[in-house]
Amino acid sequence: MAKKSPEQIKAESRGLRGSIAQELTNSDRFFTDEADKLLKFHGIYQQEDRDARKADRTQDHHSMMIRTKLPGGRLTPAQYIAHDEVASKYANGTLRITTRECFQFHGVLKGELRQTMREINEALVTSLGACGDIVRNVMACPAPTADPHRQAVQDYALRLSDALFPKTNAYHQIWLDGQPLIDDSEIDEPLYGRTYLPRKFKIGIAYAGDNCVDVYTHDIGLVALFAEDGALEGFNLLVGGGMGMTHNNDATYARLGDEIGFITPDQVLPVVAAIVTIHRDFGDRENRKHARLKYVLAERGADWFREELAARVGYAVAPLRPMPPFRVDDHLGWHEQGDGRWFLGLHVESGRIIDRGTYRLRSGIRAIVERFQLPVRLTAQQNILLTDIVADDRAALEALLDEYGIRRVENISAMRRAGLACVALPTCGLAITEAERVFPQVISEFEDALEEIGLGDADIAARMTGCPNGCARPYVAEIAFVGRSLDKYTVFLGGNPAGTRLAKPFIDLVPLAQLVPTLRPVLQSYRDDRDPGESFGDFVMRVGLDTLREQVPAEWRTLGAYGD
Numbered sequence: 001m002a003k004k005s006p007e008q009i010k011a012e013s014r015g016l017r018g019s020i021a022q023e024l025t026n027s028d029r030f031f032t033d034e035a036d037k038l039l040k041f042h043g044i045y046q047q048e049d050r051d052a053r054k055a056d057r058t059q060d061h062h063s064m065m066i067r068t069k070l071p072g073g074r075l076t077p078a079q080y081i082a083h084d085e086v087a088s089k090y091a092n093g094t095l096r097i098t099t100r101e102c103f104q105f106h107g108v109l110k111g112e113l114r115q116t117m118r119e120i121n122e123a124l125v126t127s128l129g130a131c132g133d134i135v136r137n138v139m140a141c142p143a144p145t146a147d148p149h150r151q152a153v154q155d156y157a158l159r160l161s162d163a164l165f166p167k168t169n170a171y172h173q174i175w176l177d178g179q180p181l182i183d184d185s186e187i188d189e190p191l192y193g194r195t196y197l198p199r200k201f202k203i204g205i206a207y208a209g210d211n212c213v214d215v216y217t218h219d220i221g222l223v224a225l226f227a228e229d230g231a232l233e234g235f236n237l238l239v240g241g242g243m244g245m246t247h248n249n250d251a252t253y254a255r256l257g258d259e260i261g262f263i264t265p266d267q268v269l270p271v272v273a274a275i276v277t278i279h280r281d282f283g284d285r286e287n288r289k290h291a292r293l294k295y296v297l298a299e300r301g302a303d304w305f306r307e308e309l310a311a312r313v314g315y316a317v318a319p320l321r322p323m324p325p326f327r328v329d330d331h332l333g334w335h336e337q338g339d340g341r342w343f344l345g346l347h348v349e350s351g352r353i354i355d356r357g358t359y360r361l362r363s364g365i366r367a368i369v370e371r372f373q374l375p376v377r378l379t380a381q382q383n384i385l386l387t388d389i390v391a392d393d394r395a396a397l398e399a400l401l402d403e404y405g406i407r408r409v410e411n412i413s414a415m416r417r418a419g420l421a422c423v424a425l426p427t428c429g430l431a432i433t434e435a436e437r438v439f440p441q442v443i444s445e446f447e448d449a450l451e452e453i454g455l456g457d458a459d460i461a462a463r464m465t466g467c468p469n470g471c472a473r474p475y476v477a478e479i480a481f482v483g484r485s486l487d488k489y490t491v492f493l494g495g496n497p498a499g500t501r502l503a504k505p506f507i508d509l510v511p512l513a514q515l516v517p518t519l520r521p522v523l524q525s526y527r528d529d530r531d532p533g534e535s536f537g538d539f540v541m542r543v544g545l546d547t548l549r550e551q552v553p554a555e556w557r558t559l560g561a562y563g564d
């Protein structure tokens with residue numbers, strides 16, 4: 001029998017049911033391909049531990065990754081503790097903060113999947129729509145604030161999430177009721193329709209001036225603008241950003257969102273919903289590598305898009321308003337919230353909340369959240385903010401950080417703070433190279449090199465991904481290492497610290513061990529020839545990649561797939 005296309009599987013799924021419930025009751029350790037595709041909409045990825053598979057091909061190594069959906073990255077103390085419990089009981093004992101302010105569990109066995117999902121749900125957290133061809137977790141700047149206007153901006157993450165939530169009751173029936181199956185009645189998805197979206201769809205909300213969510217990289221970016229008295233005026237609307245691409249395929253590319261116009265607060269929900277329908281109706285349903293909204297924008301143009309949007313909402317959006325320049329605030333360290341309380345941003349290397357030797361980050365955060373009952377927020381840089389801390393508790397909290405060996409941000413280099421790495425091996429089925437597991441060492445090498453050449457604690461944003469899909473948004477970093485072939489990376493340079501410019505391919509097929517040594521002469525040039533206050537990314541673009549390429553060994557200079 002011919003394999004069904006993703007579109008056919010969605011169309012025949014009866015509101016994302018397919019055969020998931022039946023397959024849950026069999027003794028197989030894995031789901032069929034069709035069920036696997038639908039599971040993604042429920043926030044579940046079927047994976048195989050690639051280390052284990054390499055070591056022993058005679059055994060089955062399937063397990064599930066579950067991604068919980070946390071609009072604006074927010075969790076109550078009880079929700080955080082529930083996540084921590086699930087990580088111990090059903091997953092691999094770690095919690096993974098994602099680049100979209102969600103949590104992921106890795107290593108959940110199929111036989112325990114339903115119970116795991118129930119326990120997540122009991123904490124009033126869902127995973128429906130965390131993955132799949134649908135609107136994903138809506139991100140917003142997570143920094144707590146007592147300013148009601150800024151809070152209103154953050155609340156849009158929740159409001160948009162609710163408004164764009166799928167209507168199917170399959171999630172409830174499969175995971176929570178646990179009935180064999182179930183209700184085949186026609187499900188009305190007024191927004192999505194029977195085939196949902198052609199591809200994933202992402203929304204990020206930033207405050208003007210703080211680009212901590214990489215607002216130009218989403219399908220829709222909203223930039224909140226405030227009047228002089230602090231009131232929320234509305235949002236500049238950016239559409240058609242995206243990072244994913246494929247090596248050796250020029251038809252795929254990373255793209256920054258187009259600046260479409262300005263919308264008032266009451267226009268946000270209808271405009272965003274209308275844009276989702278534009279993707280639904282115009283996104284490519286034949287070729288998944290060409291299905292994101294960014295290709296509609298790139299091919300039809302921003303003017304066409306404005307007209308199409310106006311036709312759907314009944315008015316034209318106003319012209320873009322001036323914005324102050326962006327910078328990126330990572331929100332780490334101690335900050336006042338404005339209501340007499342404090343929040344503390346803790347650095348989480350590559351987002352992995354884990355206990356390792358005397359560094360007991362997971363136990364420490366759990367102990368702190370439990371003892372002080374602190375709400376938690378996750379950041380787009382894969383870090384965690386402990387919030388609503390009363391001043392009198394600060395000393396006791398600091399003592400707990402010491403007890404659990406948790407480093408303060410003051411003791412972490414600027415480069416490590418700014419770095420991001422995707423999950424990659426061993427769980428990601430698409431990884432070509434390592435990322436999360438090797439990135440800390442790459443940063444250590446940078447720290448040594450910077451020290452040796454006299455650049456000290458230079459603030460350079462580097463990111464690493466195990467393939468070109470771009471999960472750590474590498475193409476807006478000043479330096480990006482993108483998995484290319486076994487243990488070899490394409491190096492991109494020239495994003496800016498504000499995250500508003502795309503980096504360009506610099507050198508190719510560089511082995512992991514050669515990444516930092518190869519870039520050393522470029523860092524030396526930066527030391528010698530930079531203008532006062534000039535960032536590394538700006539320096540690279542001013543001097544030019546061709547000039548800098550002359551400084552690296554000839555063997556890495558051929559850009560092959562990327563042309564030159």
Ligand code: SRM
Nearest residue numbers: 098099100102242243244245421422423427428469470471
């Ligand atoms: Fe991603 C696929 C992990 C953010 C672009 N991404 C995957 C999968 C599910 C692999 C798969 O399809 O089998 C990875 C699971 C790895 C694992 O073992 O956990 C994966 N993506 C992640 C996370 C966990 C990376 C991280 O280290 O934090 C992020 C989860 C975000 C979330 O909570 O929703 C994650 N992925 C991103 C981002 C960044 C963002 O959204 O801000 C991007 C680039 C932005 C974009 O979408 O353009 C991104 N992921 C992709 C793509 C390429 C999409 C494309 O348009 O080409 C894929 C592959 C695909 O969809 O076919 C992918």
Ligand code: SF4
Nearest residue numbers: 422428431466467471
């Ligand atoms: Fe996997 Fe590639 Fe995403 Fe990294 S960038 S998590 S390797 S899909």
